[in-house]
Amino acid sequence: MTATTEKERQEFQQEVAAWFVENNPGDPGFLLPETFMEVGTDAQFEYLRDWQRKVYEAGFLGMAWPEEYGGRGMPQVFQDIATQEMASQRLPFMPNTIGLNWAGPLILKMGREEDKQKYIKNILSAEDIWCQGFSEPEAGSDLGNSQCRAVRDGDDYVINGSKIWTSLGSYAKYMILLARTSTGGANKYAGLSYFLAPMHVEGIDPKPIQKLTGEYGFCQTYFDNARIPADCLMGSEGEGWNIAMVTLTFERGATGGQAGGIASMELNINDVVELSRRAMRNGKPAIEDPHIRSQLVQLITESRGNQLMAARAKIPALATDWPTAVPMSGKLRGSELKRRMCQLAVSLQGANGARFVSEQAIDGGKWQRSYFNSFSGTIGGGTSEIQHNIVGERVLGLPKS
Amino acid sequence: MSSQITFSDEQTMLLDTATEFCRKHSPIETVRARLDADQIDATTWKEITDLGWLGINVPEEFGGLGLGLSCVVPVAESMGRYLMGTPYNGAITASECLATSGSREQKEEWLPKIVSGAIGAMALIETNGSWILDQIEAQAIASEDMFELSGTKCFVTDADAADFYIVSVNVEAKARLALVKREQIPEGNLHREIVIDETRRSYQLDLDGIMVPVDQLLEGSDFQAIEFASLLLLSAEITGGLVGSIHTIVEYLNTRRAFDKVIGSYQALKHPTVKILLDLEASRSHLYHAATVLADDNAGEAEIALRMAKAHGSAAFAFAGDRAVQFHGGFGFTYECDAQLYLRRALWCQYQFGDEAYHRQLLEPILLD
Ligand SMILES: Cc1cc2nc3c(=O)[nH]c(=O)nc-3n(C[C@H](O)[C@H](O)[C@H](O)COP(=O)(O)OP(=O)(O)OC[C@H]3O[C@@H](n4cnc5c(N)ncnc54)[C@H](O)[C@@H]3O)c2cc1C
Ligand SMILES: Cc1cc2nc3c(=O)[nH]c(=O)nc-3n(C[C@H](O)[C@H](O)[C@H](O)COP(=O)(O)OP(=O)(O)OC[C@H]3O[C@@H](n4cnc5c(N)ncnc54)[C@H](O)[C@@H]3O)c2cc1C
Numbered sequence: 161m162t163a164t165t166e167k168e169r170q171e172f173q174q175e176v177a178a179w180f181v182e183n184n185p186g187d188p189g190f191l192l193p194e195t196f197m198e199v200g201t202d203a204q205f206e207y208l209r210d211w212q213r214k215v216y217e218a219g220f221l222g223m224a225w226p227e228e229y230g231g232r233g234m235p236q237v238f239q240d241i242a243t244q245e246m247a248s249q250r251l252p253f254m255p256n257t258i259g260l261n262w263a264g265p266l267i268l269k270m271g272r273e274e275d276k277q278k279y280i281k282n283i284l285s286a287e288d289i290w291c292q293g294f295s296e297p298e299a300g301s302d303l304g305n306s307q308c309r310a311v312r313d314g315d316d317y318v319i320n321g322s323k324i325w326t327s328l329g330s331y332a333k334y335m336i337l338l339a340r341t342s343t344g345g346a347n348k349y350a351g352l353s354y355f356l357a358p359m360h361v362e363g364i365d366p367k368p369i370q371k372l373t374g375e376y377g378f379c380q381t382y383f384d385n386a387r388i389p390a391d392c393l394m395g396s397e398g399e400g401w402n403i404a405m406v407t408l409t410f411e412r413g414a415t416g417g418q419a420g421g422i423a424s425m426e427l428n429i430n431d432v433v434e435l436s437r438r439a440m441r442n443g444k445p446a447i448e449d450p451h452i453r454s455q456l457v458q459l460i461t462e463s464r465g466n467q468l469m470a471a472r473a474k475i476p477a478l479a480t481d482w483p484t485a486v487p488m489s490g491k492l493r494g495s496e497l498k499r500r501m502c503q504l505a506v507s508l509q510g511a512n513g514a515r516f517v518s519e520q521a522i523d524g525g526k527w528q529r530s531y532f533n534s535f536s537g538t539i540g541g542g543t544s545e546i547q548h549n550i551v552g553e554r555v556l557g558l559p560k561s
Numbered sequence: 562m563s564s565q566i567t568f569s570d571e572q573t574m575l576l577d578t579a580t581e582f583c584r585k586h587s588p589i590e591t592v593r594a595r596l597d598a599d600q601i602d603a604t605t606w607k608e609i610t611d612l613g614w615l616g617i618n619v620p621e622e623f624g625g626l627g628l629g630l631s632c633v634v635p636v637a638e639s640m641g642r643y644l645m646g647t648p649y650n651g652a653i654t655a656s657e658c659l660a661t662s663g664s665r666e667q668k669e670e671w672l673p674k675i676v677s678g679a680i681g682a683m684a685l686i687e688t689n690g691s692w693i694l695d696q697i698e699a700q701a702i703a704s705e706d707m708f709e710l711s712g713t714k715c716f717v718t719d720a721d722a723a724d725f726y727i728v729s730v731n732v733e734a735k736a737r738l739a740l741v742k743r744e745q746i747p748e749g750n751l752h753r754e755i756v757i758d759e760t761r762r763s764y765q766l767d768l769d770g771i772m773v774p775v776d777q778l779l780e781g782s783d784f785q786a787i788e789f790a791s792l793l794l795l796s797a798e799i800t801g802g803l804v805g806s807i808h809t810i811v812e813y814l815n816t817r818r819a820f821d822k823v824i825g826s827y828q829a830l831k832h833p834t835v836k837i838l839l840d841l842e843a844s845r846s847h848l849y850h851a852a853t854v855l856a857d858d859n860a861g862e863a864e865i866a867l868r869m870a871k872a873h874g875s876a877a878f879a880f881a882g883d884r885a886v887q888f889h890g891g892f893g894f895t896y897e898c899d900a901q902l903y904l905r906r907a908l909w910c911q912y913q914f915g916d917e918a919y920h921r922q923l924l925e926p927i928l929l930d
Contacts, residue, residue: 301890370895503883513908515754520688545827
């Protein structure tokens with residue numbers, strides 16, 4: 161990495177800040193989803209896709225990705241500054257999350273030259289939306305037990321079975337697909353293979369599923385003799401599990417290399433504090449309630465703790481004993497904190513806590529909806545229970561249960 | 562402090578009958594089918610009336626059974642157990658309110674009607690969501706022999722089906738209770754509200770433009786009786802809801818498999834489920850203790866018991882609903898999964914008539930000072 165000077169960084173920060181102020185896409189006039197897992201209407205999708213394209217074209221996405229594939233080949237620190245600016249200006253998120261944060265870095269790390277040429281630029285521009293076909297109705301946490309079949313037939317693989325909870329399934333052009341190419345093998349993992357699969361193929365049918373909020377946002381993807389070109393296979397047959405594990409380290413943020421840009425509507429404890437000044441409990445602003453104050457302070461401390469962990473993790477001398485504890489637990493800490501923050505936000509509202517998305521509800525009911533949606537974080541991408549197991553086993557060295 | 566629970570033969574019988582009735586009338590498919598119903602289930606309401614359940618707490622001289630509120634608890638608990646959506650709790654609170662605050666004539670006029678199925682709805686809470694029932698904004702201004710009402714009430718459940726409403730209003734700066742008849746509500750004053758528990762049919766009631774004769778002001782204004790009845794019924798509903806959510810969780814934990822084991826074998830799920838069970842056991846104990854002291858007319862003990870029951874139950878049910886979703890994994894994130902029904906019910910119950918923090922704060926001076 162080329163060294164950058166403090167001055168360069170500051171100048172860049174001012175440039176980005178100014179661009180984002182100038183180009184803020186503004187209120188769309190409808191409730192936006194909070195993460196890519198909740199994109200439920202075409203209007204939401206198009207608004208976010210157009211925004212990602214604009215940010216990419218302005219040069220603030222994929223800045224550290226190689227120039228020959230559509231990035232800018234710059235030091236990561238510039239991308240971090242741009243991403244940070246998007247977060248602090250509370251801008252909409254980049255909807256092609258799976259492409260930008262896990263399929264993209266995976267292809268850059270392990271893909272063939274032609275894959276990089278073919279996919280990377282369109283991931284950045286949101287031209288090609290990506291989805292992830294890992295979970296199945298009978299295999300989620302136990303991903304290695306996936307049963308969806310891929311059988312080689314001439315120049316094609318023929319796919320049969322189904323994947324479920326496919327976020328962005330209705331909008332995606334490609335899927336990172338984990339499928340079984342053989343049922344024999346030493347163990348359940350041995351027969352799995354990994355595909356960069358096209359979605360717009362006969363026999364692939366993503367059917368929307370209604371979420372607990374009542375909205376739509378993910379799909380069950382059915383494969384009925386769907387033929388995909390054999391060169392969609394990544395690596396070789398049987399390597400699927402290893403590639404899936406690399407994917408998951410990108411997904412859970414345990415490894416760097418993502419394109420950058422925010423991946424969700426940042427919800428932070430300051431928003432809850434701000435709400436507590438407006439929301440009334442028994443005729444007084446909630447912030448005057450001693451019980452609420454104490455809980456707010458607790459969550460502020462916890463939030464700050466998460467930020468500080470990120471800062472400390474960059475100082476190797478202070479990351480001793482269990483150096484991977486912080487990166488390996490990021491998703492767990494973040495998603496559980498968000499869930500509790502939303503619970504607290506609802507509890508600030510007195511009897512109005514019992515409302516749901518509507519004009520009468522405080523902030524249109526966004527907190528109740530956020531609480532329900534927060535389970536996407538504690539379940540999606542590996543549940544909190546599984547995250548605890550992973551940290552216990554891989555970080556602390558405890559045996560598997 | 563008292564720690565007694567008495568459970569009469571009548572209560573035992575009511576618990577049996579009500580459990581069976583609700584199981585039969587409110588299987589989960591029916592609960593779901595009724596989520597966007599725009600009317601109450603009149604057939605079930607008629608059966609509930611015929612069973613005499615609307616008169617359980619009504620004194621015999623007014624056509625009821627005179628068994629007191631404590632005998633309503635098994636019915637309310639059973640309804641909660643099967644997520645049954647009926648105007649029962651509102652109607653019982655209304656009759657309790659009339660029995661405690663109504664004049665002789667008011668009781669004579671209304672209690673027999675309630676026993677035979679007239680639906681009463683409570684209109685107490687206002688847009689600021691305060692749980693302090695006698696601190697309100699709504700007004701009743703006397704002009705000759707009529708009161709002119711103004712203000713807005715929220716969370717008036719089953720208001721569209723109600724025959725009358727008990728509305729809290731300030732009369733000369735003091736919170737009072739007025740009975741408003743259905744026909745006294747102008748067209749367009751009721752608006753359906755979107756609430757978190759879709760089994761509830763909740764309405765906003767605009768009071769502006771409502772005129773009622775002065776004799777519809779209740780003689781007394783026993784807000785404590787209203788609060789007590791509401792806390793008791795909600796705690797019963799919560800206790801039932803906890804039972805239902807535990808069954809839902811346990812069934813999934815015993816059937817869903819991951820890593821070649823049923824997921825219930827994982828302690829990450831098993832132990833919190835045990836916690837929910839123990840919370841239920843405590844909630845049910847608090848509940849029936851509250852019913853006992855209420856029946857003994859011991860207001861001091863009743864306040865402690867009811868606030869404890871509601872505080873403990875609110876937190877427990879909210880936790881159970883939250884875990885029910887989490888423990889169903891991806892399926893838990895869907896509308897199709899029953900976990901969301903319990904979570905939504907739990908949040909409704911938690912935020913009606915005071916959450917756990919509120920009741921604990923009210924218990925602090927009683928228990929500590
Ligand atoms: C909003 C959302 C979006 C998603 N998007 C995608 C997507 O785009 N692509 C995709 O492939 N998948 C997606 N998923 C699926 C997600 O990865 C799975 O739901 C998750 O991994 C859990 O798998 P499962 O649903 O089969 O639950 P199960 O594995 O059946 O888990 C049920 C419960 O058992 C617990 N459990 C299981 N095993 C253990 C154990 N060993 N120890 C302790 N507890 C255990 C779990 O924690 C959970 O509470 C999404 C999920 C959600 C909720
Ligand atoms: C004050 C005291 C008095 C006692 N008096 C008597 C006595 O009079 N007579 C007598 O016979 N014994 C007595 N005991 C012993 C007591 O019953 C044992 O200590 C206890 O059963 C735990 O066994 P252990 O010490 O072998 O711990 P272990 O069984 O080794 O447990 C160690 C830890 O592992 C946990 N653990 C073990 N198995 C599991 C599992 N399957 N799932 C989850 N966690 C698990 C335990 O909870 C504990 O935290 C006494 C102990 C104490 C502390």
